Amino acid sequence: NVAHGLAWSFYTGYLKLVLPRLENSINQYRDQNNSNILRYRDSWRLHILVPLSAFIPDKIEEADRNVHFLHNLPDIVINRAGVRNRVYKHSMYEVLDHLRQPHHCVVEYATPLQTLYQMSQDSSAGLSAEDRRQQVLLFCRTLKSILEESLECRNRYRLIILDDDQEAEQDSHFLSKEILKQLQQEE
Amino acid sequence: NVAHGLAWSFYTGYLKLVLPRLENSINQYRDQNNSNILRYRDSWRLHILVPLSAFIPDKIEEADRNVHFLHNLPDIVINRAGVRNRVYKHSMYEVLDHLRQPHHCVVEYATPLQTLYQMSQDSSAGLSAEDRRQQVLLFCRTLKSILEESLECRNRYRLIILDDDQEAEQDSHFLSKEILKQLQQEE
Numbered sequence: 085n086v087a088h089g090l091a092w093s094f095y096t097g098y099l100k101l102v103l104p105r106l107e108n109s110i111n112q113y114r115d116q117n118n119s120n121i122l123r124y125r126d127s128w129r130l131h132i133l134v135p136l137s138a139f140i141p142d143k144i145e146e147a148d149r150n151v152h153f154l155h156n157l158p159d160i161v162i163n164r165a166g167v168r169n170r171v172y173k174h175s176m177y178e179v180l181d182h183l184r185q186p187h188h189c190v191v192e193y194a195t196p197l198q199t200l201y202q203m204s205q206d207s208s209a210g211l212s213a214e215d216r217r218q219q220v221l222l223f224c225r226t227l228k229s230i231l232e233e234s235l236e237c238r239n240r241y242r243l244i245i246l247d248d249d250q251e252a253e254q255d256s257h258f259l260s261k262e263i264l265k266q267l268q269q270e271e
Numbered sequence: 272n273v274a275h276g277l278a279w280s281f282y283t284g285y286l287k288l289v290l291p292r293l294e295n296s297i298n299q300y301r302d303q304n305n306s307n308i309l310r311y312r313d314s315w316r317l318h319i320l321v322p323l324s325a326f327i328p329d330k331i332e333e334a335d336r337n338v339h340f341l342h343n344l345p346d347i348v349i350n351r352a353g354v355r356n357r358v359y360k361h362s363m364y365e366v367l368d369h370l371r372q373p374h375h376c377v378v379e380y381a382t383p384l385q386t387l388y389q390m391s392q393d394s395s396a397g398l399s400a401e402d403r404r405q406q407v408l409l410f411c412r413t414l415k416s417i418l419e420e421s422l423e424c425r426n427r428y429r430l431i432i433l434d435d436d437q438e439a440e441q442d443s444h445f446l447s448k449e450i451l452k453q454l455q456q457e458e
C-alpha cells in the first residue's frame with residue numbers, strides 16, 4: 085500500500101521534525117523583516133495542499149496567478165542520515181481575494197503526491213491512473229489520522245484537500261479561493 | 272507494500288533529480304577549494320548506505336569513528352511543489368583505512384529506511400520488526416531494479432548494502448571497511 089508508506093514518510097521524515105520549529109521560524113521572520121505579516125496566530129500553520137488529481141506544479145503561481153511567492157522563512161537546519169546540515173524551508177505566499185486584497189500564509193503542496201503521479205506515468209511502477217486515485221484518498225486518510233494523534237503537530241498544520249479534477253479546469257482562481265476559505269476561518 | 276513506494280519516492284523525488292547534477296557539484300567543489308580530492312572519476316558517485324537493520328544514525332561518525340565529515344558539496348537548489356529554492360546537499364567524508372590513510376567519498380544513508388524504522392516503533396503504523404526486515408529487502412530489490420533502468424542515474428551511484436545485524440555489533444570499524452571495499456574497486 086504505497087500511500088500508507090508515503091504518508092508515514094511525510095510525517096516521520098518531515099512534518100514531525102519541522103512543525104514544532106515553525107512558530108520560531110515565523111517569529112524570526114517577523115523580527116528580521118520588521119513585519120506585521122501573519123497577524124493572526126491561528127494562521128501560523130503550514131497549509132498543506134492535497135490535490136486529489138496528484139497533479140502538482142513546482143511553482144504555485146502556475147496553478148493560480150492570484151498566488152504570489154513572497155519570501156522564504158529562515159532555514160531549519162538538521163543533521164539527517166549522514167547529510168550534515170540538511171536544510172528545510174517553507175515559503176510564504178500572498179494570496180489575492182476577489183477585491184485584490186492580499187492575505188498571507190505559509191503554504192506548499194504535499195510533495196509525496198508527486199511520487200504517486202510519477203509512478204502512474206512509469207509502466208514499470210505498476211500503478212494505474214485508477215490505482216493512483218485510490219492511493220491519493222488513502223494518503224489523505226492515513227495522513228489525517230496520523231496528524232490527529234501527533235502531539236508535535238497539533239494546531240500547526242492545515243490540510244487543504246483540493247477536489248480539482250473538474251473545477252480546476254474551469255476556474256483559474258480555484259486554488260486561491262480554496263486557500264482563502266481556510267484563511268478566513270483562521271482570521 | 273510500503274517499501275515499494277519508498278523506493279519509487281527515493282528515485283523520483285531525489286536520486287533522479289540530484290544524481291545528474293552531482294558531477295557538476297563535485298567540479299565546483301574542487302575548483303572552489305583548489306582541491307585534488309576525489310582523483311578517480313569512478314568514485315564521483317553518491318555512495319548510498321543501506322543497513323539491513325534500518326538503523327540509521329544522523330551523524331555517520333556515530334557508526335564508526337574512522338569516518339569523518341569533511342565538507343558539504345555546493346547546494347543543489349530546485350523549486351519543488353511550492354517550496355521555492357528547496358535545497359539538496361551531499362556531504363563529503365574522509366574514511367581512514369587500517370593504516371590510517373584517508374580516502375574520500377560522497378556518502379549518506381538511504382533516508383527512507385528511517386521511515387521504516389520509525390514505523391516499526393509506532394504501533395499505529397502496523398509494521399512489526401519482522402515486517403520491517405522484509406520491507407528493507409524489498410526496498411533494496413526495488414531500488415536496485417529502478418536504478419538499473421535509469422538513464423539519469425547510470426554510473427552515478429553505488430548501493431552499499433550493510434549486513435549489520437551481528438557484525439556491526441562486534442566490529443566498531445565495520446562501516447569504514449565496507450565503504451573502503453567499494454572505494455578500492457573504484458580506484
Ligand SMILES: Nc1nc(=O)c2ncn([C@@H]3O[C@@H]4COP(=O)(O)O[C@H]5[C@@H](O)[C@H](n6cnc7c(N)ncnc76)O[C@@H]5COP(=O)(O)O[C@@H]3[C@@H]4O)c2[nH]1
Pocket residue numbers: 093094096097098099165167170171172173194195196198199277280281282283284285286354357358359360379382383386
Ligand atoms: N538524503 C536526502 N536528502 C534530501 O535532501 C532529500 N529530499 C528528499 N529525500 C528523500 O527522497 C524521497 C522523496 O522525497 P520527497 O520530497 O518526495 O518526500 C519528502 C517530502 O515530502 C518531505 N520533505 C522532506 N524534506 C523536505 C524539504 N526540505 N522540503 C519539503 N518537503 C520535504 O518529506 C518526505 C520524506 O522525506 P525523507 O524521509 O527525507 O526522504 C525523502 C524521500 O524518501 C532526501 N534524502
